[in-house]
Amino acid sequence: MVQKVLEVEELKVGIKDEDGGKIAIVNGINFHLHKGETLGIVGESGCGKSMTSLSLMGLLPAGVERHGGDIRLGNLNFNSFNKKDWRQIRGKKIAMIFQEPMSSLNPVYTVGAQINEMILNHERVSKKEARNRALEMLKLVGIPRPEQVLNEYPHQLSGGMRQRVMIAIALSCNPEVLIADEPTTALDVTIQAQILELMKKIQDQLHMSIVLITHDLGVVAEMCDRVIVMYAGEIVEESLVVDLFDQPSHPYTKGLLASLPDIQEQKEYLSSISGVVPAPGKMPVGCRFAPRCSFAHERCKEVPPLFEMENGSRVKCWLYEDGETEVAAK
Amino acid sequence: MIAYIIRRLLHTILVVFAISLIIFFSVRLTGDPVSVMFQAGEPTKEAIAEVRKNLGLDEPLYVQYGIFLKGLITFDFGESFRSGMPVMDLIKEKLGATLALAFGGMAVAIMIAFPVGIVSAVKRGTGVDFFGRIFSLIGISFPNFWLGIMLILIFAVNLKWLPSSGFESFKHLILPSITLGMILSGILARLVRSSMLEVMNQQYISTAKSKGISDFAVIIKHAFRNALLPTVTFLGLQFGALLGGTVIVEQIFSWPGIGRLIIDAINQRDYPVIQGGVIFLAVIMVAVNLVIDLSYTLIDPRIKIGGSRS
Ligand SMILES: Nc1ncnc2c1ncn2[C@@H]1O[C@H](COP(=O)(O)OP(=O)(O)O)[C@@H](O)[C@H]1O
Ligand SMILES: [Mg+2]
Numbered sequence: 295m296v297q298k299v300l301e302v303e304e305l306k307v308g309i310k311d312e313d314g315g316k317i318a319i320v321n322g323i324n325f326h327l328h329k330g331e332t333l334g335i336v337g338e339s340g341c342g343k344s345m346t347s348l349s350l351m352g353l354l355p356a357g358v359e360r361h362g363g364d365i366r367l368g369n370l371n372f373n374s375f376n377k378k379d380w381r382q383i384r385g386k387k388i389a390m391i392f393q394e395p396m397s398s399l400n401p402v403y404t405v406g407a408q409i410n411e412m413i414l415n416h417e418r419v420s421k422k423e424a425r426n427r428a429l430e431m432l433k434l435v436g437i438p439r440p441e442q443v444l445n446e447y448p449h450q451l452s453g454g455m456r457q458r459v460m461i462a463i464a465l466s467c468n469p470e471v472l473i474a475d476e477p478t479t480a481l482d483v484t485i486q487a488q489i490l491e492l493m494k495k496i497q498d499q500l501h502m503s504i505v506l507i508t509h510d511l512g513v514v515a516e517m518c519d520r521v522i523v524m525y526a527g528e529i530v531e532e533s534l535v536v537d538l539f540d541q542p543s544h545p546y547t548k549g550l551l552a553s554l555p556d557i558q559e560q561k562e563y564l565s566s567i568s569g570v571v572p573a574p575g576k577m578p579v580g581c582r583f584a585p586r587c588s589f590a591h592e593r594c595k596e597v598p599p600l601f602e603m604e605n606g607s608r609v610k611c612w613l614y615e616d617g618e619t620e621v622a623a624k
Numbered sequence: 625m626i627a628y629i630i631r632r633l634l635h636t637i638l639v640v641f642a643i644s645l646i647i648f649f650s651v652r653l654t655g656d657p658v659s660v661m662f663q664a665g666e667p668t669k670e671a672i673a674e675v676r677k678n679l680g681l682d683e684p685l686y687v688q689y690g691i692f693l694k695g696l697i698t699f700d701f702g703e704s705f706r707s708g709m710p711v712m713d714l715i716k717e718k719l720g721a722t723l724a725l726a727f728g729g730m731a732v733a734i735m736i737a738f739p740v741g742i743v744s745a746v747k748r749g750t751g752v753d754f755f756g757r758i759f760s761l762i763g764i765s766f767p768n769f770w771l772g773i774m775l776i777l778i779f780a781v782n783l784k785w786l787p788s789s790g791f792e793s794f795k796h797l798i799l800p801s802i803t804l805g806m807i808l809s810g811i812l813a814r815l816v817r818s819s820m821l822e823v824m825n826q827q828y829i830s831t832a833k834s835k836g837i838s839d840f841a842v843i844i845k846h847a848f849r850n851a852l853l854p855t856v857t858f859l860g861l862q863f864g865a866l867l868g869g870t871v872i873v874e875q876i877f878s879w880p881g882i883g884r885l886i887i888d889a890i891n892q893r894d895y896p897v898i899q900g901g902v903i904f905l906a907v908i909m910v911a912v913n914l915v916i917d918l919s920y921t922l923i924d925p926r927i928k929i930g931g932s933r934s
Contacts, residue, residue, distance in 0.1 A: 353833050356748075377839075384836030397827040401926055402849050412835045447925040460831070 299368060299470050299503050300327040300350070300388075306362035307345045307354065307527075309574065316361060317575040319345050321527040323363075327471065332497065332504040334518035334535070336511060336550065340571045342527040343507045347473045350505070351390055352380040367471070386416040389464035393476040395457035399448035405432075406444035409463050416467045431462035434499075436492060454485035461492065468500060475507045490517055511550060515539060523547050526571055526582040529600070533607030543609040545587045581612070589613060632917075636910045643906045644696060647899050648689050657681070657705055657893035679705055692899065701900025706892055711900035714885060721791045722881035725804065725873070726866040728797045730859065732805025733812050740809070741816025745824065746843055756813065763810020772803040772876040789878035800877040804870060808862055815858055819851035826850070853924050860916030864909035 307320035320342040327333050335343050349360045352375065365372040367387055375383075392398045399408060409428035413419065419427070425444070432440035435458040448456055457477060464472060474493065478486035494517065497504055506517055514521050514535060521538050523531040523546065531544040542548045549567035569586040572578060578585050584594040593612040601614040658675050676682045680691065695702055701711035744756030779799060780788035787796050823829065824847050832846040871883040882901055889897035920927045 351834055353830060381836040381838065384834055386836060390834045392827055392830060394827050398831045400828040400832065400846055400850070402924055404925075411837065415835055415837050449926045463831070463835070 296328045296331075298326045299329050300505075301366045302326065302346075302350070302363065303366075304363040305346065305349060305360065305365065307342070307349050307358060307360050309358050311575060318577075319358065319527050319574050320349070323522075323524070323527075323529045325522050325529065325532065327503045327505060328519075329470075329503055330497070330501050331520065332506055332518045334514040334521035335505065335507045335524060336509060336514055336521060337524035338509060338550075338571050340573075341524040343509075343524055344475055346524070347390070347475050347505060347507055350471075350473060351384055351388060353384075353390075382416075385412050385464075385469065386467050387469055388471045388473060389467070389469040390473040390475065391457070391460045391464050391477050393479050395453045395460055395480060398460055399456055401448055404445050404447055405451070405459050409444075409459070409466055412463050412466050427466060428462070431466045432459070434465070434496065435459070435462045437462070452485075453481055454489065457481065457485075457489055458492065461489075461496070465496060465500065465502070469502065471503050471505065472497075473505045473507070476509070477506070478513065479508070479510070486513075493517070511539075523550070526577060527574070528582060528610065529608075530583065530610045531607065532600075533603075533605070537605050537607050541605070541607075543603060543607060543614060544583075544611050545589050545613075546583050581610075583611075629914075632914050636907070636914070639910055640696070640903065640907060641693075644693060644899075644903060645689075647902045648692055649685075651893075651895050651898050652685070654890065654893055657895060660893055661705070696903065701903070702896035704889075704897050705894045706897075711896045714897060715882060715900060715904050718880055718882045718885050721879060722867060722870070722883065724791065724797055725800055725870055725879060725881055726863060728801030729804030729808060729866055729870070729873075730863060732801045733808035733862075734859075736805065736809040737812035737816055741813040742820055742843065742848060744813065744817040745820030748821065756817065760810045760813045760817075763806050763808075763813070765810075766807065768803055768807045769872050769876055771806055772800070772873060775799045775803060776876070791880055796877075800873050800879055803876070804866065804873050808866070812855070812858065812862075816851065816855055819854050820847055823847045823850045849923075853920065856916060856919060856923060860912055863912050864905075867908055868905045 302323065302325050304322045304324060305320055306318060306322050308316040308318045311317050323346065325333070335346065337343055345354065345358060348354050348358075350365060352372065354360060367383065370379075370383070370387075372380075399405070403411075406425065406428050409431060410421070410424045413424040413427050414421070417424070428444060429440055432443055437443050437455060437458055443451070443455075443459075448459070451459065461477075472493075477493070478489050481489060490513065493504065496502070504517075506513070508514060518535045521533065521535050522529050523538075523544060525546050531538070531542070531547045533543070538547065539551070542551050546567070553567070567586050572582065572585075579597075580595040581587070581590070581598050584590040587594070591612070593615075596612075598610050598612045598615075600608040600610045602608050603614065657679070658672055658681065661675060662671070673682070680688060683691075692702070699712060701715075703710055704714060707714075740756045740759055744753045747753050776788040776799065779786045786798050787793075788799065790796055829842060829846055832842045837845075868883060868886075870879070870881060871887055873879065874881045874884045875887075882905065886898060886901040888894075889901065
């Protein structure tokens, strides 16, 4: 059996509304991550992908809170974590890279200083050893003239190079899990391909597990083993990447696939699905996707459970109540 | 870099020249200095003419201005009409007190405003932030003469802990520095808070947090360091203002500074002292600004001196 490095159960993330009540942003999701695996999380913008990933780091923004569920990393349960415990796993066990390479490095410190900071924070090494490690990391992520780059400032590097530096920082303490939240969205296509290539290569070398968040199914096809499709704070489909592209089940997934070129252009809406993601607190009753779904029927006024399919996929849609029924009503 | 400094020096000379023109002619609008010199009795025409001749006021204006300019080059501002002492000596005598007060006020402002501004930003929207903002508001809206007088009443008159006037020791510096610093700290705390809030939203702060470093390191090393740039700019401008604009505080505390020297000189129409004092302050302000601009490169590596970007 493949080892699970990360398990998330019934994760709930929400914000407080004016009356002190809670508005769910992420509504009780379950997933796990195998060792060495790349798990994709896809969905339109606003589906709760970033909030999910930030709750794995304990770095939800002010005003947003996790109020329920378990997150386990190996035998660590994050629920019991105090501030210090969090600090010990951040960067050391779980590392993260962000969407905006242009702004994710601190402009006033050198590249070397920013890598060293991570290493010196987690490892008992001398400054010199840290520097050597930083140099190694820059080589690993394929940065030309690494010795010089160590002493350069972020503004002296291109976006692609900065994302490589971010990867170098994230991986410098050899984390078990790397969370990459839209790591290539801000980069142009050739650079994007290079960065993905690099992540794959390093993953093989270091045997890491990756959670890759993206709204780009092309990236998913390229990188991931398994994929979770999120809609309005819920998981609507979970399957192997091959199955997802072969036999997408959930109408939302089908819509995403049908509008592939559109989401790559980061449009606000999907051409094949009308409407937009409902805002937190304005969720429809029953199936949250129903108002935008062309297969919606009476049953959809109730919340569907995740139905398990024959190939092991799970789908949150009433169409699959009786097992794997290929949607006839097309 | 060298070219930049040279350019700035030329710039400075131009500014000083312009100020010299303005001050020279505007001073002469305040009235005839000779008429206020004779305190008792009606002076004779001859006596007045004699005095005018001695002071060089009988020369045509452009000649007087020429002499003034010539003196400027060697930092010789002439002699006081009143005391006959060289103006430069008078300034030197007061410079220490003025600088001490400006630095003292600045230090008090920084010591109060940096922590208040930072904590306010970090604890945004909480009670602490509320108090921080109230503090800023009070600092900004308090008239400083009132604060100065209150401090004198409490600490000098009642408690007798600290002296209320003059500048003989470090102790003398405390009350005037607080008076001056409080006002500045209100504005400064606001600036620090808003710069911090802006910086804390940046992605690199999330990156810093994701490294598992302490909150303190995130706030000070990553956020505050970036929030420093607008703050330093402001402080530089304020420092200039503190040098010349401490008149009220100098009056309250009988502070022997350049501000008071100039005020007294204006009352007495002591042209050389007014001219010399104002020019001197202007030069210091320009110099401070140059130092501030140069310090940007240390604070923010993206800024290249001379405007060339790599
Ligand atoms: N700081 C915040 N405060 C309140 N709500 C937020 C905040 N950040 C995001 N949200 C809300 O949470 C929902 C999910 O956002 P997010 O996880 O960023 O989506 P995604 O990453 O899938 O695009 C959105 O509806 C968004 O409006
Ligand atoms: Mg996002």
